[in-house]
Amino acid sequence: MKLNHYALLFSSLLTVTLTGNAQSNAQQEGVKVGEMSIMRKLAPTGALEGQAATQYAQTMRAAEQKNALGQANHPQVIRLRAIADKLIPHALKWNERAKQWKWEVNLIGSKQVNAYCMPGGKIAFYSGILDTLKLTDDEVAMVMGHEIAHALREHGAERAGKAVAANIGVKLVELWAGAKGYDPNLAGGLAGGAAKFGMLAFSREDETEADIVGLDIAARAGYDPRAGVALWQKMGIVSKGAPPQWLSTHPAGKTRIAEIQRHFPEVMPLYARAKGVSISALPPYQTNVKGIAPVVYSAK
Template sequence: MKHPLIHLAIGSLFVVSGSVMAQNNAPQDGVKVGEMSIFRKLAGNGQLEGQAAQQYAQTMQQAQEQHALAPSNNPQVIRLRAIAAKLIPFAMRWNERALDWKWQVNLLGSKQINAYCMPGGKIAFYTGILDTLKLTDDEVAIVMGHEIAHALREHGAERAGKTMAANLGVKALELLASVKGYDPNLAGALGGGVAKVGMLKFSRDDETEADVVGLDIAARAGYDPRAGVALWQKMGMASKGAPPQWLSTHPAGSDRIAEIQRHLPEVMPLYAHAKGLDLNAITAYKTNVKGIAAVD
């Protein structure tokens, strides 16, 4: 569903100090994921971060020109920045480059159910995701942790690198077809179709990885990772008629819930430690929407 975009933005810089060990792989405790993709090196992270900073600044400038810049005392802005300030220190361990990022958090007024974190730590939330889904602080942290994880795992550079490699593959297929006497245009079209389906799969894998890493970050910051289950139940209510999973860059909601539940044994101890609670004494997570059961 498309809605008119009403820009509402605020910039906020977070400076995080302290020595935090950063690494490309998962920490020793918490969730485990593999090495970051080598394809990200093809695109060049520094260049992407610079481009992202420019694009982000332009978006903020446009919002200012439209007189849609919310004041710093906007309750939702204060809320988002407070949650980000808790998450960011625990993000550093996933990527040492994040130590030098100039983190920002902005609120974009739109009915779109969306949020993102661009390379370099440029975070934006849309009012639609906060208002439509009635997100609790724990659920905001799950969304934000997921988006931060995309930047930390350098998925933007990875996708750019994979696109470059796929394009080279299609060109090679066209050349081979021409040498063999076949129609290079037909070969290129077939190869491009296969590459497109493959890129959708890569994107779904990135989404799953971001879900898992985001859970780890949120739990360490003291936010209940079980909120991810309620979040995707809410998302399912709001996204009726979504495309089938194999034609989508995002995994199906039921698959995401199953993946979150699979990793709860890894992240619930982190949450309990952050809250200073006995793991066995933690009560079920209850969201604020009727019809969604408590999550044990």
């Protein structure tokens, strides 16, 4: 009975996941992505947002105690919040819950090359990512749009749900192995390894989706999507020695650049409209680091 129970539950989870991911949204312009994974339902979003708000507040208090929290009049804080104010209105359509979020944007003084947006719209940038990459406003918008997209698409809840499903799968294998007279620990270990690599792939898919949705949000807000190419060229310069793509939760830089370029036809018209010009009138995107060529796009 126990084996059949796990098998039925795992089969149901797999079926609804494939069905949910096969659906497409009804957007008429901009990027197209599938519906959010049904797996996020296994981890209550409201609970995650509450936990995120608590953790975020604790992080900000800790930074303040170390005199590392950017004050409201800090130039970079003003800059980050101004960019967020332009992005957020274009983010709301991606998730109805976002209209009720209490958005926050803060800067933490640290050498970390990092930024994030927690469930519920809690955004943090580390000064290291601004300073190390010498980010332009367009490039900040690419990073911020990407991080906001993670929250909008509820990737945290999705990953938690997939972890639950993976654990059920491992348990099924252990029960099956025991029933057949095999070593359940060995079988479970092999299944766990396979599940781990599967979770890496899921994470890479989430990162790609966040790149795409972030491009759409930033373009509508008047930020140049071509800055995404320059951003990942900069990131490649500072992240040499990163693990190969198949062992990483993030796609390789070249893969991300190719994916961003693939979606130019969808987002460049949005950017041109936001700027009030035709695509042909847009100058190439030129970043502020020597050695990175201007990024061009010509509509066909």
